[in-house]
Amino acid sequence: MNYQYQTKRWLEIAEANKPVLNHKKIFPEKLVIINPSKTAFHGWSLIAESNAHSLFQRKLSTGDAFTLDFGEHLVGYLHFSLNLIGDAMGGPLRLKFIFGEIPAEVAEPFDSYAGTLSRAWLQDEIVTVETLPFSMVLSRRFAFQYLKVEVLAASFDYRFVFSEIYVDAVSSAPSDIDSYSLKKVSPGLKALDIVGLRTLRNGMQTVFEDGPKRDRRLWLADSPLQALTNYYSYKNYDLVKRCIYLFAALICDDGRLPACVYERPSPHKGPEFILDFSILYASTLLDYGIHSYDWESVKELWPVALKQFHFIWDHLDKRNLFKDIGKWWIFIDWHSELDKQGPMQGLILYCFHRAVALAVKIDRQDDVSHFQMASKKMTESARDSLQKSSGELFVSGEKKQISWASQIWMILGDVVSPEEGKIILKKLLNQPNAIKPATPYIYHYAVEAMLKCNLKEQALELIKYYWGGMISHGASTFWEIYDPENPDFSPYDDFLINSYCHSWSCTPSYFIRKYFADPD
């Protein structure tokens, strides 16, 4: 282990900054009915049936079921109490609780799930009740807006009622997002802002969780987007500090940063290493320093950020073009056909420039002096080899693939000027065959690129079209995956396992606050 890596100390700092969670008791709003619908999102439409309070009048028995809508996406623990209607309980009661972030999760059976991720992420629990009255807190933490309860079995000689049901909602963000929401914006922007704030709140636990339903862990390139939105809203700098220190504390022996880390039972790293994620760490530190003014921490972690670039050099070919040597996972986006060459070329340049900016801030310019030459060569080769001529769309790979990701990262990597970027982006918008983003992660950078090129109107249109599209499908938090043209898309082969409250999707609140709203 490099002497510079004071991992023990860093872990102590991370743990010292572990937040205490805020709790709020949330009651269900409505009883709802979910019906199949050919036109509705995922094929299920929601109809309000009655006020949730009427549940307490329902005398339940075998075969009965109901669905509650808690009014918004929540993360927390379900509390409930049951009472006996009858003389005695001739046999026990078997209840199934199914929690859904979206209506489809409580409407479709989990038995036929055939996705590539563990079915155990799907949120259902079976409880056997031997004595009534009965009160319970389900031990598992759930992320959901909808709760379906099925009475799997009871005996004929009694009925029972729910006498209480609520969620103990938890977050390290303030639970009252309304007081944080923007007041002086249009209703459309206000809605986007609230959903973004809620997405951020529900992912803010003892780390920035990737998704509070699925992937309940800290990811290296996802959490910085939460941090960014947090800087413009809840301003919980300690949580960011905890996260950047956790990664540094769990650095691999060879200096690579793990792509994700786990908190329990004690902090440990996941086995994944993602090349593009690792070099973004410098950019994360720069943002943290700018917003928190905690440059001491940034200085302390600088060697870690710098080390990540070490793994880049053998990915450059003779022409200084990025080449996937098959050694590490390269992410960029979940689109299965996306060629990574062009996007990586731009992303590396972006990370060089951010690292240099950071080095200037903390007076470590010498550490990055070699970045400038590399940047110059990579920029030239990008223009020479991946672009026909100025103002043309960048291509990627042997098949000269045209993608949004390539244009976005070339612009953010300063391969072209904002003016040329504007021309490119306008062309891109009229290029239906270009590989589109598959996730909010890359859409985020698309908006960043547009804003950089002074396409403010188009950026807002994109936010409204993309994140607003989720809201129009009923979202109360923004999703991990959303392809407006293929709403059932899942990189895991089953949309039920997609996360519907996801870290990298919360940035509309950041964009609106930074670019589109007057200060309140």
Place this chain on the structure above:
Amino acid sequence: MNYQYQTKRWLEIAEANKPVLNHKKIFPEKLVIINPSKTAFHGWSLIAESNAHSLFQRKLSTGDAFTLDFGEHLVGYLHFSLNLIGDAMGGPLRLKFIFGEIPAEVAEPFDSYAGTLSRAWLQDEIVTVETLPFSMVLSRRFAFQYLKVEVLAASFDYRFVFSEIYVDAVSSAPSDIDSYSLKKVSPGLKALDIVGLRTLRNGMQTVFEDGPKRDRRLWLADSPLQALTNYYSYKNYDLVKRCIYLFAALICDDGRLPACVYERPSPHKGPEFILDFSILYASTLLDYGIHSYDWESVKELWPVALKQFHFIWDHLDKRNLFKDIGKWWIFIDWHSELDKQGPMQGLILYCFHRAVALAVKIDRQDDVSHFQMASKKMTESARDSLQKSSGELFVSGEKKQISWASQIWMILGDVVSPEEGKIILKKLLNQPNAIKPATPYIYHYAVEAMLKCNLKEQALELIKYYWGGMISHGASTFWEIYDPENPDFSPYDDFLINSYCHSWSCTPSYFIRKYFADPD
């Protein structure tokens, strides 16, 4: 409420005699494989696979499963611990635990269960594990010998192992039944005795439970058979006292004794009233007094016992024959075709005589002076109307049904002398068309009747054939239901819901100790 019924005081006495349970840590014996087999009981045969300890070497993942045999039927709480094999847990783990009293319960799916009792009695639990290592005690108490564990889901990036698994077995009887078992008997009787003792032990909790898997409550005519066996083995008189006081404390306003009572959340009665059960209460008190010498308690509860006969009189027709007026449940046995007239005629007489014997013991003969005339009339009418001539089999009902139950209760009710009873029973054994007993409850009284008629050899043969038959099918505790000619019989339409450790089945230990064994 009758001033004689000091229900509050009686409940206090019942609660004061609530036993503290004994605990014993029991580890599994073997890993086993359960295979379909056309010749095996319920169609499933068991093969030992390896020592249970080899489980700890198995690295498990999605789709894996194993079955443990704990060596004997147990009642208690499952403890287990799991360890991670791998760097990190990319997704949670979903485990299913299926507990079986018999192999079929862990081999057959519960999904197709269509019995008439609550499916919630079937013993399976699903657990979601979010972090490894993990330790847990399943909160539900289980009654089982076999435990199947299925790994419903994990993620591809890890394996896990069981590092510990055991049962915290509970009973108000001593956990070490070996030290109570008979030493000076043949291996066959020793086996019957041990299985009987275990059946009794596993049902002895804070009351005499009917079945520790299903019907976890105290029944009025079942528990006396446990008490009887207890008098000859563990001699826990306080538990019997608790049970007889519980019934008395929960007497109905009109003086009827509930057929069953529940302990939790606080003692309360079930809605059932069973006519034959209620009049047996006097007999239960008599046995308790004889064995415990606690005649004070018996005296105190005598008015309750006496009151039960009050509900008999309107069930006698002009000829002094029993007539089911359809007012109350009459049990006798689970056989669906059994006519109850003959059996009830004998059973009422049996209860009269036992009540009179009890009245003599506590010097309350005046209370039962009218029983003698009634007994005389009922005995005469039984002989006149239900028997062709002396030594012939008794018939029951309009269809003149011949059943074991009629002969048994006529003999126990002293309608015939032991000498005539002997002739009747010998005829019965050669009468294949007679309605046979369906449960150990009525087989118990068959053995009693044989012993009363000095058919000691036949009684032992019957014990060996009937209870020994369960052992030959692999039983380590005796069952609620067993029809040697129709092993799949269930009064609840699914043999999975039958109880395989059941109160009324433990009496071989009583018979052997009282009639067939030299004192140790």
